Amino acid sequence: MKRRFKPTLSGCVLAIAVIALVVIGPLLPAGLRSLLIDIMIFSIYAMAFDLLFGYSNQFSYGQATFFGLGAYGILLPVLHFGVNLWVGLLAALILCVVFGLGLGFISVRLGGAYFVIITIIFNMVFYLLSLDWTWLTGGDDGLTFTAPPVDLGLGQFSLYNPIVNYYFILAFLVVSYIVLRRLVESPIGKVLIAIRENEDRASLLGYNVFRYKLLAFVVSALFTGLAGALYALRNRYASADYFSIILSGEPIVWTIVGGSGTLIGPIIGVAIINPIIYYVGVFWKHYLIIIGLLLILIFRVSPKGIMGVIRSKIMGRG
Amino acid sequence: MDPMIAEFLNRFILVLTNGFIWALIVALVALGLSLIFGLMEIVNIAHGDLYMWGAVLAWYGVTLTGNFWVGVILAMAVMGGVGIVLERGALRPVEGIPAYTVVVTIGIGYILQQVALATFGGSPQKMPDPFPIVIEFLGVRYPGYRVFVAGVSTLALLGLWVFLFKTSIGLWIRASMQDREMANAMGVSVSKVYAVTFALGAMLAALGGALASPIVQVFYLMGYDLLVLAFIIVIVGGLGSLKGTLVAALIVCPLESVMTLIVTPTEARVISFLFMAAVLLVKPKGLFGA
Incomplete structure (x- = not known):
């Protein structure tokens, strides 16, 4: 037990960051708190993408599929059957695992460029269907629902209270980070990294590459779905836009800018990019041009993103 | 013959013809995508936006001069130039690493879309x-324009074939596709071949967009729809296989077109997707993949 809690520099920084988030939550102005909630939800989405790309070298451009499935996975049961929050969340996660297995079974074994293309295609299929099947999804207008209260056994808390909402999301972010961190540092994570570095070698060593990559794909789908479900809860709304291909591009931007294969990098990416979009988007609707230039130039500046710069310049590691 | 059956047959033939003509347009776009991937391993996410710009430029050309040919030539010339700039300026450092090319071409796509939104506007134009x-x-009774499109695209496909198989530049492109280092060692300027090929792909996409513009609505996000269709075709045919791309276009587009007699266009796209999934399960590298 003792060894597990050996303090590291990054561990201390993270602990301080979490304590800071806990303390400042109630003190923040409403607008900034709302932005921070978005950043925390998208951080889960970004880490889920990093597990897929940064740790198992599967570059997906279709993760919004699972974001949308997670959102509708909680919205529909709550709306139509009045289930409580935990049952709704569970339904969303199960839905994402089932579709993750199905879509992963087709796409994961292909790898490389085929994988990218297939994920785009299935994302577009889901997006078009969500636009078309308005009886189920509400299409472009979407569906609104009442967020059920958080029942912790001790008492019920309403998500309509912004402070409750803030801590609710923060708790999920911390849990997601811990689970994903432990996963990538477990023996399974080491095998994923081995596959990322050299798939043929990992295969020759006797590892079932397909199964490990499928596992990463499904776990990524699960956490992406969690982010989608939390986003639907926070907005009490979901629409076909939750499946949009633009939303699939966002974790790519965050992860590449922040630094892939680090889990923290993508969070930094969200924390930098989203405020830019939030503030620039107000007075310049073509802010995607900035993102576009960033994506074109990032590999010339630092192929490993911001975390790459931090690691080489500050911590002296390659 | 029962008039109902006659009526259905009439519609069936009409829809099937539409499907084949659409296949010729889509084949132009998909062949560019396939060429670019086959040579440089660029997964060109912005390809749909090059097609969109072809349609937008054709719209400008026709609106300003009233002559359709001006629109087509304007679209191809401008996008060919844009293609060279993009390949030299943005893609050169990441060629050969598919994931990185996706990131860069997503960026290019965003910029192309936003510039179209800022200049052409956000509402679809007919x-x-x-x-x-x-x-x-x-x-x-059949619209004359579609017959014209069939003729022009067939000529363009023949022209592409002549260019690739009967000219020395085409020979260099095919040689570089087979073995880049060997081609380079034999004195082929692979760097120039790359720029020419990307420009060629962009021009084919622009031609497709220009030809499609009177059939579909011109809209700054119209590229995504075609990108997905082109990707399905490229995957079914086998990535980088030109023959496969052409054959797959001639299978998938008419199939989707005929399906719209029974289901909605979106559900027809889902059927194409399922068809692709089935092909992949049987032949993971597509029909003609190496």
Whole structure:
């Protein structure tokens, strides 16, 4: 037990960051708190993408599929059957695992460029269907629902209270980070990294590459779905836009800018990019041009993103 | 014959013909995508936006001069130039690493879309029919423009074939596709071949967009729809296989078109997707993949 809690520099920084988030939550102005909630939800989405790309070298451009499935996975049961929050969340996660297995079974074994293309295609299929099947999804207008209260056994808390909402999301972010961190540092994570570095070698060593990559794909789908479900809860709304291909591009931007294969990098990416979009988007609707230039130039500046710069310049590691 | 069956047959033939003509346009776009991937391993996410710009430029050309040919030539010339700039300026450092090319071409796509939104505007525009004549054949009335499109795209496909298989530049492109280092060692300027190929792909996409503009609505996000269709075709045919791309276009587009008789266009796209999934399960590298 003792060894597990050996303090590291990054561990201390993270602990301080979490304590800071806990303390400042109630003190923040409403607008900034709302932005921070978005950043925390998208951080889960970004880490889920990093597990897929940064740790198992599967570059997906279709993760919004699972974001949308997670959102509708909680919205529909709550709306139509009045289930409580935990049952709704569970339904969303199960839905994402089932579709993750199905879509992963087709796409994961292909790898490389085929994988990218297939994920785009299935994302577009889901997006078009969500636009078309308005009886189920509400299409472009979407569906609104009442967020059920958080029942912790001790008492019920309403998500309509912004402070409750803030801590609710923060708790999920911390849990997601811990689970994903432990996963990538477990023996399974080491095998994923081995596959990322050299798939043929990992295969020759006797590892079932397909199964490990499928596992990463499904776990990524699960956490992406969690982010989608939390986003639907926070907005009490979901629409076909939750499946949009633009939303699939966002974790790519965050992860590449922040630094892939680090889990923290993508969070930094969200924390930098989203405020830019939030503030620039107000007075310049073509802010995607900035993102576009960033994506074109990032590999010339630092192929490993911001975390790459931090690691080489500050911590002296390659 | 039962008039209901006759009516259905009439519609079936009409829809099937539409599907084949659409296949020729889509084949132009998909062949560019396939060429670019086959040579440089660029997964060009911005390809749909090059097609969109072809349609937008054609719209400008036709609106300003009233001559459809001006629109087509404007679209191809401008996008060819843009293609060279993009390949030299943005893609050169990441060629050969598919994931990185996706990131860079997503960026290019965003910029192309936003520039179109800023200049062309956000509302879909309808291009007037350049040849508003109706051709009647065996009692079936068919819009003259579509017949014209079939002719032009067939000529363009033949032209592409001649270019790739009968000219020295085409020989260099095919040689570089087979073995880049060997081609380079034999004195082929692979760097120039790359720029020419990307420009060629962009021009084919622009031609597709220009030809499609009177049939579909011109819109700054129209590229995504075609990108997905082109990707399905490229995957079914086998990535980088030109023959496969052409054959797959001639299978998938008519299939989707005929399906719209029974289901909605979106559900027809889902059927194409399932068809692709089935092909992949049987032949993971597509019909003609190496």
